[in-house]
Amino acid sequence: MKYLVFIPILSLLLVLKASAQDIELSFSATKNGTYVQLDSIKIMDADLSNQTTYYWPDTVISMQTPNKDLIFVGYATISTVGIQDAAIEDIQFSLFQNYPNPMIDRSTIPVYLPEDGPLTLYVYDVVGKLRFQTTYNLSGGFHAFSFTPGQNSIYVISAVWNSHIKSIKLLSANSSKDYCNLEYSGSHAALPIDNRGLSLKTGEMSESGIVDKPTSDMDYVFSFVYDIPCPGTPTVTYEGKVYNTVQVYSQCWLKENLDVGVMIDNTIFQEDNAIIEKYCPENSEDSCMKYGGLYQWDEAMKYITQEGSQGICPPGWHIPTDAEVFVLTGAADSQYPIGDDVWNTLGAHHGYDCGFQLKSNAHWIDEGNGTDFFGFSMIPSGTADPLIGFWSSPGVNAGLWTSSLNPQTIKPLVRFFVYSYYGIDRQAYDSHLGISIRCVKN
Numbered sequence: 001m002k003y004l005v006f007i008p009i010l011s012l013l014l015v016l017k018a019s020a021q022d023i024e025l026s027f028s029a030t031k032n033g034t035y036v037q038l039d040s041i042k043i044m045d046a047d048l049s050n051q052t053t054y055y056w057p058d059t060v061i062s063m064q065t066p067n068k069d070l071i072f073v074g075y076a077t078i079s080t081v082g083i084q085d086a087a088i089e090d091i092q093f094s095l096f097q098n099y100p101n102p103m104i105d106r107s108t109i110p111v112y113l114p115e116d117g118p119l120t121l122y123v124y125d126v127v128g129k130l131r132f133q134t135t136y137n138l139s140g141g142f143h144a145f146s147f148t149p150g151q152n153s154i155y156v157i158s159a160v161w162n163s164h165i166k167s168i169k170l171l172s173a174n175s176s177k178d179y180c181n182l183e184y185s186g187s188h189a190a191l192p193i194d195n196r197g198l199s200l201k202t203g204e205m206s207e208s209g210i211v212d213k214p215t216s217d218m219d220y221v222f223s224f225v226y227d228i229p230c231p232g233t234p235t236v237t238y239e240g241k242v243y244n245t246v247q248v249y250s251q252c253w254l255k256e257n258l259d260v261g262v263m264i265d266n267t268i269f270q271e272d273n274a275i276i277e278k279y280c281p282e283n284s285e286d287s288c289m290k291y292g293g294l295y296q297w298d299e300a301m302k303y304i305t306q307e308g309s310q311g312i313c314p315p316g317w318h319i320p321t322d323a324e325v326f327v328l329t330g331a332a333d334s335q336y337p338i339g340d341d342v343w344n345t346l347g348a349h350h351g352y353d354c355g356f357q358l359k360s361n362a363h364w365i366d367e368g369n370g371t372d373f374f375g376f377s378m379i380p381s382g383t384a385d386p387l388i389g390f391w392s393s394p395g396v397n398a399g400l401w402t403s404s405l406n407p408q409t410i411k412p413l414v415r416f417f418v419y420s421y422y423g424i425d426r427q428a429y430d431s432h433l434g435i436s437i438r439c440v441k442n
Contacts, residue, residue: 023062023218024060025062025220027041028220029074029221030221037076038056038074039056039076039077040054040074042072043070045068045070046322066213069212070211071209071327071338072209072220073208073209073338073339074207074209074210074222076224077100093113093114094166095109095111095159095167098170103149103171103172104172105148106146107170109144109145109168113138113139116139118135119138119143120134121157121159122158123155123182125152125154125155128156132182136184142187143184144185145182145184147181149170150172150177150179152180154170154337154340155169156169167335169335207338208224208331209327209330209338210327211321211324222250225247226248226375227246228247238314239260244256248331248332253328253439254438255375257292258293261293263280263288264278266280266386266434270299272299272303279384281382281390282390282393282394283390292381294381294382294383296432297412307322307405309403311437312437316441317440318442320439320440321403322404322413324440326343328376329343329354330343330354332373334357336352346428347425348427349421350425351424355421355423356422357371358424359378365380366420380397380417381398382394382395382396383397383399383434385433397416397417398417399415399433400436408428411430412429413427414427414435
């Protein structure tokens with residue numbers, strides 16, 4: 001293969017020669033309107049198969065027109081230059097993100113200890129198998145470790161000091177080693193720290209995903225911001241109600257569950273009668289105002305089975321596809337990135353902590369609230385079953401319909417958030433259940 005590299009003012013381009021160059025896709029990235037250099041780009045099918053990674057400066061790709069949705073994932077090391085350094089005495093025990101990340105043959109991991117004491121480091125592979133363990137007695141201050149990856153593409157390193165535990169995720173681009181290794185590199189010069197405990201020198205490896213089926217040349221811009229109103233669309237007014245929006249990397253979501261239509265009793269099936277019908281938690285319109293409406297899948301889709309349909313969402317918005325939720329949960333999870341095989345399985349306790357990061361920090365029972373780190377604010381709206389009445393009350397769980405069908409069962413796919421654990425469920429459920437809708441912008 002031959003590569004041709006261009007370096008324009010605002011982006012770096014590469015053309016990958018293929019047997020049939022039908023379209024050209026260029027990629028760049030921004031954070032708050034400022035250009036960000038991409039470390040790598042991963043392209044995969046919507047079912048997370050056939051993954052290919054291109055490394056900087058390979059940011060333009062020529063390819064045949066795809067016949068299905070693709071997921072594009074951009075990786076960038078995001079620093080927070082410009083934030084004032086915190087006073088050293090205010091810094092807590094910290095395990096900083098490694099750099100570079102992704103790594104090829106070696107990476108540096110900085111650690112900060114507020115006081116003298118033993119530090120134990122554990123290295124796990126993506127399935128949780130312990131690959132390496134070591135303990136050092138260290139003085140208080142900054143220290144650095146050198147990590148050499150083995151043949152795994154993802155590692156998790158946990159550091160334990162004085163009963164405190166910190167973990168980071170490392171990405172390995174390529175390694176011919178049969179085993180991984182972690183060595184002490186010595187004391188580290190004081191690193192500038194931002195107000196989130198993030199090293200300004202090492203930065204933070206972030207991933208941002210886009211789902212699309214391009215039919216012509218496209219310029220894609222990955223966004224590396226979250227928990228802010230969507231730029232240019234801070235609110236959406238629809239059917240007499242104003243919804244806030246939230247940007248989660250390259251996706252723009254409604255910040256609240258959809259609440260549109262006429263409430264009917266939860267024992268009556270919603271019908272294709274040109275009227276949007278909804279169930280309300282506790283059969284109360286006030287509960288719909290708080291939690292949003294609950295909809296049977298056919299009603300939500302307006303009786304169209306096309307994946308990615310607008311359904312009952314506002315114009316310019318649609319019911320998310322399964323792949324779009326892959327992107328959301330992978331970006332939110334601290335252990336499993338976008339494209340990891342774990343997201344394509346069915347079952348409970350899906351992922352590691354994406355549910356915890358996306359749940360609201362109020363309204364969940366038994367201290368089951370989340371961090372709402374990304375501003376997604378998933379609230380526990382409960383679910384409805386018109387065959388038996390409500391079977392899940394607000395506070396316990398929340399479901400989100402996707403517009404995708406499970407190819408084996410031909411049942412719609414849904415994500416469930418539950419008060420009692422950090423992950424998320426991915427299930428194929430009967431379409432007659434009443435479940436929440438969260439719209440994503442086209």
